Amino acid sequence: MKLITILLGLSYCLSAQKPHLKEAVKFPLGSSVNPRLLNENEAYRNIATTEWTSLTAENHMKMMLIHPAADRFDFSKGDEIVNFATASGKRMHGHTLVWHNQVPQWMKDFQGDQKAWESLLKSHIQTVVSHYKGKIAGWDVVNESFLDDGSLRPSLWADHIPDYIAKSFQWAHESDPGAILFYNDYGQDGKPKKMQAILDLVADLKRRGIPIHGLGLQMHINVDSKRNELQEVLDKSIKTGLKIHLSELDIAVNPKNNPDFIYEEKVASAQAEQFNFVFKSYMKIPAAQQYGITFWNISDKDSWLRGYFKRPKEYPLLFDDKYAKKPAYTTLINSLHTLN
Numbered sequence: 001m002k003l004i005t006i007l008l009g010l011s012y013c014l015s016a017q018k019p020h021l022k023e024a025v026k027f028p029l030g031s032s033v034n035p036r037l038l039n040e041n042e043a044y045r046n047i048a049t050t051e052w053t054s055l056t057a058e059n060h061m062k063m064m065l066i067h068p069a070a071d072r073f074d075f076s077k078g079d080e081i082v083n084f085a086t087a088s089g090k091r092m093h094g095h096t097l098v099w100h101n102q103v104p105q106w107m108k109d110f111q112g113d114q115k116a117w118e119s120l121l122k123s124h125i126q127t128v129v130s131h132y133k134g135k136i137a138g139w140d141v142v143n144e145s146f147l148d149d150g151s152l153r154p155s156l157w158a159d160h161i162p163d164y165i166a167k168s169f170q171w172a173h174e175s176d177p178g179a180i181l182f183y184n185d186y187g188q189d190g191k192p193k194k195m196q197a198i199l200d201l202v203a204d205l206k207r208r209g210i211p212i213h214g215l216g217l218q219m220h221i222n223v224d225s226k227r228n229e230l231q232e233v234l235d236k237s238i239k240t241g242l243k244i245h246l247s248e249l250d251i252a253v254n255p256k257n258n259p260d261f262i263y264e265e266k267v268a269s270a271q272a273e274q275f276n277f278v279f280k281s282y283m284k285i286p287a288a289q290q291y292g293i294t295f296w297n298i299s300d301k302d303s304w305l306r307g308y309f310k311r312p313k314e315y316p317l318l319f320d321d322k323y324a325k326k327p328a329y330t331t332l333i334n335s336l337h338t339l340n
């Protein structure tokens with residue numbers, strides 16, 4: 001009887017402890033979220049609530065959704081996420097003010113001289129940043145401005161507004177001087193010219209006194225991504241002295257979209273090792289530069305990689321299709337506990 005009581009007590013203690021990933025790290029940790037899933041899906045909401053300390057809107061603060069017509073902003077869904085973040089005590093990260101993608105049709109059709117384009121972009125940035133002033137800790141001000149060869153990506157903004165990156169940072173800063181302002185991009189590993197273009201941008205903005213405070217490294221990587229190349233990106237980024245956000249982490253296991261792919265133990269454990277590597281490297285960054293790590297959505301089922309690339313056999317995150325913790329979750333939390 002005594003033994004049973006002790007065992008019951010022990011198992012109660014263990015289950016009551018149930019550590020969460022957010023408790024195993026000293027920096028903000030989170031994911032992007034979708035407001036419909038937050039509303040409708042309890043398992044999704046529970047993970048967002050218990051596992052994370054930071055949230056990002058996956059889509060609902062982008063131009064296309066937040067500014068659907070020239071004379072109309074729609075903050076409803078963005079506000080839902082911000083309200084959820086506030087109510088559950090999470091930090092909110094803003095994504096994204098200026099991007100070549102997910103632009104509403106009315107902007108694509110817009111006609112005007114340089115002054116008119118500047119006024120359009122300035123008023124977009126300033127209306128959104130002012131709306132969320134004090135509620136959003138940091139903004140991805142400009143997203144994905146460079147091509148792999150380091151040249152400026154042609155876009156509505158690059159084509160019509162000279163120096164649009166610097167201007168965007170300036171405008172965002174004017175509207176919320178307290179917000180941490182990021183340049184966010186993907187795929188710098190193995191692309192030295194793209195990496196260099198970003199470093200040159202940072203140096204140029206700093207030299208001119210333009211407010212930039214952080215670099216977002218998206219980290220849409222693969223199970224085979226070379227660690228020395230990822231480390232080099234981190235090292236070079238740290239040297240800027242800016243805050244570093246691993247802003248859209250996921251690790252693809254079936255990047256070639258093999259229809260017969262089987263997510264077997266070997267690849268799952270290689271993926272877990274890759275997650276460990278990313279976290280351990282991040283933990284070596286000086287604490288003052290750790291803005292945090294954000295996964296790109298919560299479960300494998302919710303990942304953009306399945307829908308966007310029509311790749312049904314992809315499993316890039318830490319929670320499975322039923323929102324259960326994958327072995328990679330356990331491997332990661334155990335390895336983080338031994339480091340802390």
Ligand code: 9MR
Pocket residue numbers: 058059101102143186218248304308
């Ligand atoms: O995850 C987002 C997906 O739902 C959208 O359809 C897609 C549109 O391009 O954008 C995805 O998020 C992107 C992010 O905003 C910027 N970096 C790349 C992300 C994946 O495409």
